[in-house]
Amino acid sequence: MPKKRTCALRARKETMSPRERWLAVLRRQKPDRVPMDYWATPEAEAGIMKRLGVSDQWEMFRILHIDRPVTVEPAYVGPALKKGFDYFGVGYTGVSYGKGEYDEPTFHPLAQYSTIDEIEKGYTWPKHDWFDYSVLPAKLSGKEGYPCEGPFSEPFYLYKYLRGMEQSFMDLASDPPLVHYILEKLYDYEYTRILRTLETIPGRLTYNLVGEDFGAQSGLMYSMAHIREFFLPRMKKLMALLHQGGVAVMTHSDGSVREAIPGLIEIGMDILNPVQWRCAGMEREGLKRDFGARIVFHGAMDNQVTMPFGSVADVRREVEDNLRILGANGGYILAPCHNLQSVSPVENIVAMYETGYEEGFLTQ
Numbered sequence: 001m002p003k004k005r006t007c008a009l010r011a012r013k014e015t016m017s018p019r020e021r022w023l024a025v026l027r028r029q030k031p032d033r034v035p036m037d038y039w040a041t042p043e044a045e046a047g048i049m050k051r052l053g054v055s056d057q058w059e060m061f062r063i064l065h066i067d068r069p070v071t072v073e074p075a076y077v078g079p080a081l082k083k084g085f086d087y088f089g090v091g092y093t094g095v096s097y098g099k100g101e102y103d104e105p106t107f108h109p110l111a112q113y114s115t116i117d118e119i120e121k122g123y124t125w126p127k128h129d130w131f132d133y134s135v136l137p138a139k140l141s142g143k144e145g146y147p148c149e150g151p152f153s154e155p156f157y158l159y160k161y162l163r164g165m166e167q168s169f170m171d172l173a174s175d176p177p178l179v180h181y182i183l184e185k186l187y188d189y190e191y192t193r194i195l196r197t198l199e200t201i202p203g204r205l206t207y208n209l210v211g212e213d214f215g216a217q218s219g220l221m222y223s224m225a226h227i228r229e230f231f232l233p234r235m236k237k238l239m240a241l242l243h244q245g246g247v248a249v250m251t252h253s254d255g256s257v258r259e260a261i262p263g264l265i266e267i268g269m270d271i272l273n274p275v276q277w278r279c280a281g282m283e284r285e286g287l288k289r290d291f292g293a294r295i296v297f298h299g300a301m302d303n304q305v306t307m308p309f310g311s312v313a314d315v316r317r318e319v320e321d322n323l324r325i326l327g328a329n330g331g332y333i334l335a336p337c338h339n340l341q342s343v344s345p346v347e348n349i350v351a352m353y354e355t356g357y358e359e360g361f362l363t364q
Contacts, residue, residue, distance in 0.1 A: 152209050270295060295331070
C-alpha cells in the first residue's frame with residue numbers, strides 16, 4: 001500500500017460502527033462515510049488475505065474497513081444427508097473453472113415427475129424441525145457492532161435446481177399449475193424460515209434478502225406477465241413479514257432489470273442489488289434519477305470488466321463515479337456486483353476498498 005495513501009486513510013476518523021452506518025443509510029440519515037460490503041469466492045478471499053498477511057476473515061474486514069453483515073442461518077439437524085446432496089435432494093458435482101471450483105447441480109429430484117400428484121406421492125419436502133434456530137444468538141456474539149443479514153431467499157433459483165434449468169423455463173409456459181404448486185411450497189418454506197429467525201433474534205436483523213434473478217445481459221429473462229403472476233405476490237408476502245419485524249428488504253436480481261424495478265418497489269423492496277450498470281437500461285444516472293428517492297443501491301462495482309480486467313486507476317475511477325452518482329444525497333452501499341473472482345487482481349480489490357474508504361468520507 002503506498003505510504004501517501006496510507007497516511008490519507010489514517011487521517012479519517014470513523015464515528016459510527018458498521019451497524020450504525022448501514023442503519024443510517026437505510027433510514028436516509030447521514031452516515032460518517034459510505035458503508036462497504038463484501039462478496040467473494042473462497043479463492044479470491046485467499047488471495048486477499050495472503051496479500052494482507054492475515055488468516056482471519058474479520059481481521060481482513062477490519063483492515064479494509066468493510067462493513068460486512070453477519071449472516072445468520074439455522075443449523076441443519078435433520079436426517080443424515082447422502083454425500084454430495086443437500087436436504088432438498090439436489091445432487092452436486094464440483095466443476096473447475098481453472099483457478100477454483102463451483103458445485104453445480106447435476107441431479108434434479110423433481111425432474112422425474114410430470115404431475116403434482118406424482119410429486120405428492122414420491123417426494124419428501126424438507127421439514128422445519130430439521131433446523132435448529134437456537135444457534136443464532138451465538139453467531140452474533142462479539143459482532144454486536146456489525147449489521148446482520150437473515151437467510152438468503154431466492155425460491156425460483158431453487159426451483160431450477162429441483163427441476164433442471166431448461167425444464168424450469170418450459171414449466172412457466174407449459175404447466176403454470178405445477179409452477180404455482182412448487183413455488184407455494186418453496187415460498188412457504190422461506191416464510192417460516194424468516195418468521196423463526198425473527199422470533200429467535202428479535203430486533204437484530206438489519207436486512208433480509210428476498211430475491212429472484214429476473215435479468216439477463218440485455219433484458220428480462222421472463223416476461224413481466226410471468227413476473228407479476230408467479231413472483232411478485234409471493235415476494236410481497238415475505239417483504240411484508242420482514243417489514244412487520246422492522247427489517248429492510250434487499251432484492252438481488254442480476255442483469256438488466258430496469259423494467260421490473262417499479263413493481264419491486266411497489267411490493268416493498270428497500271435495497272436493489274447488484275446494480276450491473278453495464279447491462280442494458282441499467283445506467284447509473286437514470287437509476288438514481290428515477291428511483292433514488294425510494295430505494296438504496298447496493299453494489300455497482302463491475303465484475304465483468306472493471307474488477308477483473310481494469311487497472312487500479314480504472315477501479316479507483318469507478319469507485320469515485322459510483323460514490324458521485326449513486327451516493328449523491330445518500331442511499332448507496334458500495335460493493336462488488338457479485339462474488340469477487342480469483343481472476344480479479346488482488347491489487348484491484350484492495351484499491352476498491354481503499355478508495356471507497358477514503359472517498360466515502362468526502363461523499364458524505
